Amino acid sequence: MDGGVISSPRGPLADFLTARRTVVTAADHGLPEPGYPRRVAGLRREEVAQLAGISTDYYSRLEQGRVRTASRTVLAAIARALLLNDDQQRHLFQLARPCAGEQSGESRQRITTPTARLLANLIDTPALVFGRYLDILAWNRLAAALLGDLAAMPPKHRNYVRMIFLDDHVRALQTDWPARAREAVSSLRMAAGAYPDQPRLQELVGELSVRDTDFRTWWSRHLVTLNPFGHNTVHHPAAGRFSLDWQVLTSVDDQEQAIVLMTTPPGGPDHTALQRLDGWAAEQDLQPSHPAPH
Numbered sequence: 001m002d003g004g005v006i007s008s009p010r011g012p013l014a015d016f017l018t019a020r021r022t023v024v025t026a027a028d029h030g031l032p033e034p035g036y037p038r039r040v041a042g043l044r045r046e047e048v049a050q051l052a053g054i055s056t057d058y059y060s061r062l063e064q065g066r067v068r069t070a071s072r073t074v075l076a077a078i079a080r081a082l083l084l085n086d087d088q089q090r091h092l093f094q095l096a097r098p099c100a101g102e103q104s105g106e107s108r109q110r111i112t113t114p115t116a117r118l119l120a121n122l123i124d125t126p127a128l129v130f131g132r133y134l135d136i137l138a139w140n141r142l143a144a145a146l147l148g149d150l151a152a153m154p155p156k157h158r159n160y161v162r163m164i165f166l167d168d169h170v171r172a173l174q175t176d177w178p179a180r181a182r183e184a185v186s187s188l189r190m191a192a193g194a195y196p197d198q199p200r201l202q203e204l205v206g207e208l209s210v211r212d213t214d215f216r217t218w219w220s221r222h223l224v225t226l227n228p229f230g231h232n233t234v235h236h237p238a239a240g241r242f243s244l245d246w247q248v249l250t251s252v253d254d255q256e257q258a259i260v261l262m263t264t265p266p267g268g269p270d271h272t273a274l275q276r277l278d279g280w281a282a283e284q285d286l287q288p289s290h291p292a293p294h
Contacts, residue, residue, distance in 0.1 A: 008065075009065065010063075010064060010065030011065045011068050012095050012192070012193070012196045013062065013065075013068055013069075013092075013095040013096055014062060014063050014064060014065040014068075015222065016091070016092065016095055016222050017062060017063050017078070017082070017092075018063055019220070019221060019222035020082045020084065020088070020222065021042050021043050021045070021048055021063075021082060022041045022042035023041075023042055023221075024042050024043050024081075024082055024083050025042060025043070026043060026047065028083060029043075029047075029051060029081075031047065043081075043082075045059055045060050045063060048078065048081045048082065051080070051081035052074070052077040052078045052080070052081040053077055054074060054077065054078075059078070062078075068096070069096045069097060070096055072093070075089075075092055075093055075096055076089070078092070079092055085225070087186075087190065087224050087225050087226045088224045088225075090190075090226075091189070091190055091193045091224045094193035094194060095193050095196075109131045109132065109135075109137055109254060109256065109257060111129060111137055111138045111257075111289075111290065112253045114253075115129060115138065115251065115253065115257075115259065116138060116289075116290035118259070119138055119139065119140040119288065119289075119290065120140060120288060120290065122140055122142075122261070123142075123278075124142070124271070124274060124275070124278070125140075125142065125261055125262060125263050126140065126142040126143040126145070126146045126244070126261075126262040126274075127139070127140045127142070127143055127259065127260065127261050127262070128143050128147075128160075128259070128260045129251070129257055129258070129259055129260070130160060130257065130258045130260060131256065131257060132191055132194070132195070132256040132257075133159065133161075133188065133191050133192075133200060133201055133204060134159055134160040134161050134184065134187060134188060134191065135155075135158065135159045135160075136150060136158045136159065136160060137257065137289075138288075138289040138290060139288060139289050140288045140289075141278070141281050141282075141286055141287065141288050142274065142277065142278055142281065143262075143288075144281065144286040144287065144288065145236075145238075145277045145278065145280060145281035145284070145286055146173070146234070146236065146262070146277065147163065147169075147170055147173075148163075148167065148169045148170065149284075149286055150289065151286075151287045151289065156203075159204060160184060161184045161185065161187070161188050161204070161208065162204065162207070162208065164177075164180060164181050164184045165181060165184075165208055165211070165212045165214070165215050166208070166211060166212065172235075173234045173235065173236060174232070174234065175233045175234060175235055175241070176232075176233070178214075180232065181214060181215075181218070182218055182223060183225070183227065183230075185215060185218045185219055185223050186223040186224055186225040186226070187225075187226060188204075188205075188219075189219070189222060189223060189224050190224060190226050192205075194256075205219065227248075228247060228248045229245070229246065229247040229248065230245075230246055230247075231243060231244070231245055231246075232244050232246060232262075236273075236277060238276065238277060238280040239273045239274070239276045239277040239280065240273055240276070241273075242264070242269065242270040242273035242274070243264070243270050244262040244263065244264060244270070245262070245263050245264070246260060246261065246262045246263075247260075247261055247263075248260050249261065
């Protein structure tokens with residue numbers, strides 16, 4: 001499959017099954033190896049069908065895109081055969097039952113006043129709001145200090161995945177760039193499962209696939225992991241090297257919005273680095289996306 005498109009003509013479900021089958025081996029399931037070299041990496045279709053307890057013909061039709069959905073029981077059996085983790089299984093179910101309201105994948109997402117107030121009140125915590133394709137919908141001053149002058153960017157460039165790969169500052173900020181970049185690709189894959197054919201997503205994936213080899217490679221592998229929290233060490237030119245704990249909260253107002261908070265233990269060197277960063281942001285007159293509501 002061309003890494004520059006969301007899915008092949010067979011459909012995203014077929015593409016995902018094919019990609020996952022190639023990374024599971026017979027040894028992973030304790031199956032005997034044949035006495036001849038395998039022609040393909042990973043399991044054969046008939047082995048997946050056998051492990052899932054379904055017919056080879058039916059599974060083959062799923063991978064060929066001739067059948068584009070299945071019951072939850074069948075999907076769960078295939079998930080076990082392909083050794084999918086919880087996130088990958090959720091993605092599989094999503095691909096087999098895409099959202100009925102496809103137009104909602106392109107509707108404009110808005111930030112509510114309470115969400116804007118929350119970001120403004122977090123004076124020592126970088127905070128962002130991500131939209132459905134990791135577009136950055138809102139931010140406070142510390143987030144702009146960390147990631148760059150977000151207010152000055154064209155809206156289509158204000159996307160976290162795009163910035164990780166194509167923005168020199170954000171790329172250099174990461175002390176473990178490959179890990180952060182793969183996480184971003186995985187998160188975008190999860191988002192793509194709900195609205196795989198929307199123009200905004202096609203445009204984003206197409207640009208990144210053309211301009212970055214790593215993105216093209218990782219996208220074609222169908223990486224799928226959604227971490228609600230984690231730890232990241234960055235090196236900022238104005239604040240030096242420091243670490244952040246981050247967590248993702250789902251917005252009650254819009255389930256396709258995620259509030260990302262980045263925190264440090266109070267009183268430690270990492271918190272001191274954040275204070276330096278905030279002072280630098282004030283000198284640079286960096287602006288939040290929404291002024292503090294009265």
